[in-house]
Amino acid sequence: MADPAVEEQGSKASELCHECGQFHLLLDNHLYNFQDEVDDELVCHICLQPLLRPMDTPCGHTYCFKCLENFMQEYSFCPMDRKKLFFQHCRKSSLLVRNLLDKLIVLCPFHPECQKTMQRCELEAHLQNRCSGFKKYKSELERKKNPHSKRKEDSIVRVETSILKDPELLNGASSLVAESSLAAVVSLGTVEPGLVNPAFESEEDQPQRSSLVAETSAIEIHIEDPEEELGMRIVGGKNTPLGNIVVQEVLWDSVVAADGRIAPGDHILEVNGVNISSVSHGQAISLLRHPGPVLHLVVLQEKGFSTRPSQQESGSILNQEVIHVTLLKRDRSEPLGIKLIRKTDEQGIFILDLLDGGLAAKNGKLSHNDKVLSINGNDLRQGTPETAAQIIQSSETRVNFVVLRQSGLQLPDASEDGPTTNHSNSSNSSSNGESPEHHRRRPEQNHYRRKSNYQKDLPQGYLNQEKTVVLKKELKESLGITLGGGRDNKNKLPIYVTSVQPVGCLFRDGRIKRGDVLLNINGVDLTHLSYYEAVSALKTNAASHAVVLKALEILVPERIPETSEVPSDTSEHRFSWSPHWVMWLGLPSYLHCCQDIILCKSNSESWGFSIVGGFEENKGSQPFFIKTIVPATAAFRDGRLKCGDEIVAVNGVSAVGMSNAELIPMLKEQRNKVTLTVVSWPGSLV
DSSP: OOOTTSOOOSTTOSSOOTTTSSOOOTTSOOOOEESSOOOGGGBOTTTOSBOSSEEEOTTSOEEEHHHHHHHHTTOSBOTTTOOBOOGGGOEEOOHHHHHHHHTOEEEOSSTTTOOOEEEGGGHHHHHHHTOHHHHHHHHHHHHHHOTTHHHHHHHHHHHHHHHHTOHHHHHOOOOTTTTOTTOOEEEGGGSSBTTBOGGGOOGGGTTTEEEEEEEEEEEEEEOSOTTSOOOEEEEEOTTSTTOSEEEEEEOTTSHHHHHOOOOTTOEEEEETTEEOTTOOHHHHHHHHHOOOSEEEEEEEEEEEEEEOOOHHHHHGGGGEEEEEEEEEOSSTTOOOOEEEEEOSSSSSEEEEEEOTTSHHHHHOOOOTTOEEEEETTEEOTTOOHHHHHHHHHHOOSEEEEEEEEETTOOOOOOGGGGGGSOOTTSTTTTTTSOOHHHHSOOOOOOEEEOOGGGOOOOOTTOEEEEEEEEEEOOTTOOOOEEEEEETTSTTOEEEEEEEEOSSSHHHHHOOOOTTOEEEEETTEEOTTOOHHHHHHHHHHHTTSSEEEEEEEEEEOSSOOOOGGGSOHHHHTTSOOOOOOHHHHTTSOGGGOEEEEEEEEOOTTOOOOEEEEEEEETTTEEEEEEEEEEOTTSHHHHHOOOOTTOEEEEETTEEOTTOOHHHHHHHHHHOSSEEEEEEEOOOOEEO
């Protein structure tokens, strides 16, 4: 590693890189000291270093993004085989490759002061939060640059604090929608039954909370590459108890994540002028998968409970501190992974959430509920999220935040439950020196097969049928199928067929189809296996002349548009096939994997989620689903519940066959702690 005492190495390398801790030009790749020799398959053949932001060429070679970008500025061929090449035809490497690279072990560059080793993806957070050598370097550099910097910072803090004590600022309440004629404040307590229900509130809530507030926003997203998916998972539809189409997950580094305005839990009301608040799941998928060059969305976004001001709240300003944070983008277009919102009872903008794996979460210094005072010197004390987004997007590489934090804020004490409770969104989330990405990481959750007393009938209209396929085949002939799922998947999915190739005996036989769940091969149970265990079992048993394969076909009431309906020239690149969310609703209970989620709260808090479903005379018994998770509540902070999750039991009592009116009192009776047994299925990718 370069000696921190070395003089400036070019105009853009006068300081150590805050991400890798070494000197390099701004446009060059980061430098790392790897503990072990790295496999040649993971090395870029331009810089001869382990790959960074790997890119695959159509001819099958892989290079660092920056290496390939710089090379293509002068040449128009692949460095390895010299075939004609255009940079826009290259694609990001698979998630598997990127994860393998991120897990390479590196040494801290500040040896011998710091002798830590860690995964490559953890180095930046280590340098920013835990490395004594890097802290010493930064303080020494700051002292050399400005001997009076400490006094200057102190004066800034005093000035900012004195400004914020201004009674006019304290008492001012900005409208949630003052800047936009398209936005509307919605009191969700008066909308459809089931969207908000008493599971949100307890009797103690009433003196502090007036109503649950949401905002409708019009969002326009420009689609540069028609072959690129939006990168979000959706659940719901009129043919499910959820009713509305709800965003379950936003994939990191996707088109939607780069835009930054859509978050998990948002309800999609319109797509390109078409009202989808009462369409089926399949119809919503079709509209979102063919958005055209510009996608126009109208979404309903939860903003939490509006609070009535009190003397106690007004006095809390004395416990606030001003914090300076600098984030370094690799390029102008890189998203920070920050969700900003306005509040109904206070002017300015606040940090609602940091996306896992995003730049801000890796940095570890910003926190949920921080008030943004300024970005790059622009005063935002009375600003809007839109203004902040423009400033961030126009920033080259350095984004300087000044935020106000409630220094005395404490979340409910849940030490009794140890690691099962997530406080990563509290103002103290990075005080122990760990990055939020690590702080949020939980021990492996205990999943188990759905118990016999938790089992349920299939929803109305769903069917599934087992089939046994007996094959006579050549000894070396392939089955010709690809698989997905596995109990090592984060949703603990069963093994299912993702494609039947036009070669192999199963294609000729025709009875096994894409989407079928595989149960057994030659007497070997596949339902409890991980992905790699299942692949191994199929290969081993397929080597014989006779194969007996048992599978389950799930029949969904609605015809769902498939990827193959996309024009053939793009179908290869869009939407690697996976079952739609509604398909999993038809899976029999004995194949479900449950997990127990323990939520903790104080007496004055609500659990923070709404439920829909349950027994109704005209509809029969339906599953209970999580429909809404409210910001700044126990469920939101915990982070494990998702919209579309099925509630199976409460404190070990089965919810199967209960009505909404029976389950809600059970939830309200739990004062500080509740155990929810849930089944979680991945939403449909659009």
